[in-house]
Amino acid sequence: MTPETFPSQAIIEQTHELIRHYIHRTPVFTNSTINQQCGVEVYFKCENFQKIGAFKARGGINAVLSLQESERTNGITTHSSGNHAQAIAYAARQVGAKAYIVMPDNSPKVKINAVLGYGAEITFCPNTPEDREAAVQKIVAHTGATFIHPFNDYRVIAGQATAAKELLEQVEDTLDVLMAPVGGGGLLSGTALSAHYFSPTTEVIAGEPEGAADAILSFKSGQIERAPFVKTIADGLLTPLGDKTLAIIREHVKEILIVSDEEIVAAMRLLWERMKIVVEPSGAVPFAALMKHKDLFAGKKVGIVLTGGNVDLGKLPF
Amino acid sequence: MTPETFPSQAIIEQTHELIRHYIHRTPVFTNSTINQQCGVEVYFKCENFQKIGAFKARGGINAVLSLQESERTNGITTHSSGNHAQAIAYAARQVGAKAYIVMPDNSPKVKINAVLGYGAEITFCPNTPEDREAAVQKIVAHTGATFIHPFNDYRVIAGQATAAKELLEQVEDTLDVLMAPVGGGGLLSGTALSAHYFSPTTEVIAGEPEGAADAILSFKSGQIERAPFVKTIADGLLTPLGDKTLAIIREHVKEILIVSDEEIVAAMRLLWERMKIVVEPSGAVPFAALMKHKDLFAGKKVGIVLTGGNVDLGKLPF
Numbered sequence: 001m002t003p004e005t006f007p008s009q010a011i012i013e014q015t016h017e018l019i020r021h022y023i024h025r026t027p028v029f030t031n032s033t034i035n036q037q038c039g040v041e042v043y044f045k046c047e048n049f050q051k052i053g054a055f056k057a058r059g060g061i062n063a064v065l066s067l068q069e070s071e072r073t074n075g076i077t078t079h080s081s082g083n084h085a086q087a088i089a090y091a092a093r094q095v096g097a098k099a100y101i102v103m104p105d106n107s108p109k110v111k112i113n114a115v116l117g118y119g120a121e122i123t124f125c126p127n128t129p130e131d132r133e134a135a136v137q138k139i140v141a142h143t144g145a146t147f148i149h150p151f152n153d154y155r156v157i158a159g160q161a162t163a164a165k166e167l168l169e170q171v172e173d174t175l176d177v178l179m180a181p182v183g184g185g186g187l188l189s190g191t192a193l194s195a196h197y198f199s200p201t202t203e204v205i206a207g208e209p210e211g212a213a214d215a216i217l218s219f220k221s222g223q224i225e226r227a228p229f230v231k232t233i234a235d236g237l238l239t240p241l242g243d244k245t246l247a248i249i250r251e252h253v254k255e256i257l258i259v260s261d262e263e264i265v266a267a268m269r270l271l272w273e274r275m276k277i278v279v280e281p282s283g284a285v286p287f288a289a290l291m292k293h294k295d296l297f298a299g300k301k302v303g304i305v306l307t308g309g310n311v312d313l314g315k316l317p318f
Numbered sequence: 319m320t321p322e323t324f325p326s327q328a329i330i331e332q333t334h335e336l337i338r339h340y341i342h343r344t345p346v347f348t349n350s351t352i353n354q355q356c357g358v359e360v361y362f363k364c365e366n367f368q369k370i371g372a373f374k375a376r377g378g379i380n381a382v383l384s385l386q387e388s389e390r391t392n393g394i395t396t397h398s399s400g401n402h403a404q405a406i407a408y409a410a411r412q413v414g415a416k417a418y419i420v421m422p423d424n425s426p427k428v429k430i431n432a433v434l435g436y437g438a439e440i441t442f443c444p445n446t447p448e449d450r451e452a453a454v455q456k457i458v459a460h461t462g463a464t465f466i467h468p469f470n471d472y473r474v475i476a477g478q479a480t481a482a483k484e485l486l487e488q489v490e491d492t493l494d495v496l497m498a499p500v501g502g503g504g505l506l507s508g509t510a511l512s513a514h515y516f517s518p519t520t521e522v523i524a525g526e527p528e529g530a531a532d533a534i535l536s537f538k539s540g541q542i543e544r545a546p547f548v549k550t551i552a553d554g555l556l557t558p559l560g561d562k563t564l565a566i567i568r569e570h571v572k573e574i575l576i577v578s579d580e581e582i583v584a585a586m587r588l589l590w591e592r593m594k595i596v597v598e599p600s601g602a603v604p605f606a607a608l609m610k611h612k613d614l615f616a617g618k619k620v621g622i623v624l625t626g627g628n629v630d631l632g633k634l635p636f
Contacts (some may be wrong), residue, residue, distance in 0.1 A: 026344065029367075048594040049347075049593075049594055051569060053594060141389065269631060272596055272631060272633060273428065273596075275367075275433065276366040276367055276371060276595060276596040276597075276627030277594060277595055277596060278590055278591075278594040278595060279594075309594030311589060313590060313591060313634075313636045314636055316636070318631040318632055318633075318634070
């Protein structure tokens, strides 16, 4: 895991070319009230409008398209709290492969239904990293399916990197800061690589929920740490980092900011009310961090990846 | 009220030119799942992303910009269940005039706050047409403010017409059908005029809530009728038509379809879940009508004006 092994600029450019026809070039929204209220110029990359309702379509389709024909024959499997599950189910359908998805048994119903809608087979398991991995290993042993890790995979990371690459292309001025949430670190590491290659003066700052605050510990220690406790509304950010994502994040991310669930819900509500868009709690985490630390961002041009909009409308926190 | 007095094609073109810098050219969204589910090709004009969160910014700013300097001196007044209130408050602020807004006392809190946010003065009244008009007359007598009717005004109608004009410009193919909801008829009559001038083969079909079903009666009788009962979640569509809107609608609208509140909520929920956008109940009415009468629209290209996104997140119907 040295910078020499990270996906290169050329790899990210090729990835973008490869996946272009399977994903949306999502719009970038701005909002004058929010800018005024925060004293910042914010550019929101609306990945809630992405295929499957989240940026994970990018990494999923890239990983699946990168497989050899022989690697797809017995199907594809993964574990995910939801959006990567949908991404792999969607990607497998594009190439005509069978998808076996392991999901925690407390996954939002809307995500479960969407995975089923893409024709995938779901195996439920308790929501711990160990249980997820055990369930996947059983599927691999049983079916011979190829496993695609939800984030600790350079093909996935390169796919996620294309969201920030597009955002940098879509905003005329140079961004001072790029923000993304951090769970397993696939999006954050991809965002950091794109900033490094395509806009080297742009700093990358992450948001992380205090109820899954492992990345900030790992970022400091250089080891993969576990969160002191796991309890947050941001259900897409529960997992620890992987060795690949940690290495990139340590190299190219400036800072990780922690926010509470109350701050996440307030940020989410402001996005819904003012921008009229549906953003899931995980997607509101970086904006919550910006609102909490307005002084850090004062007068800056900030790009934020709004990661997804797959929220259970029957269980809203408002 | 004869076709000779209706706003002409040239008027609508000039209006669009006049208001261009004060409004957003809102995007048109499509959704493959919705198209599949309905067997229709739907183009959603996202006026929920418009200034003030609704299409009414168009008519409001056009009416205010069309006033003589002397007509603005003593301020501007209107009555509205919410979005026109915000539109006039917004427009008045643009020209530096004072706004006096009459709102029904059951208006959504989010709309009240927005009107206050634009620096307008609010007078509350019971939610009947008579009470609203009486309150406005009192303000006019007291302040000398100029009254701008929320819909029965050709300047307002010409402003609203620009939403459909843009939608027709933004969709490459010719639309078979254009849909809008009907309350007072400002948007519907503007939509019908734009279809007539800019895409004469496009049929205009409206959606109306069964809990405010006056327009369908007026459409048939040629008189301004009152609804048999007024009770609907679509709080932007409570008022009867005016003579100007009725005349245009009778001339250029093909049909008005009635939907129940359950159908409105289901349509609204589908838009939120699938398109990740916040649409208010009134805005979901035409799509509810389309979903109810799929056979009528089968295989057609349908444009729908999603009118607004100003919904109270604390009082959602899901």
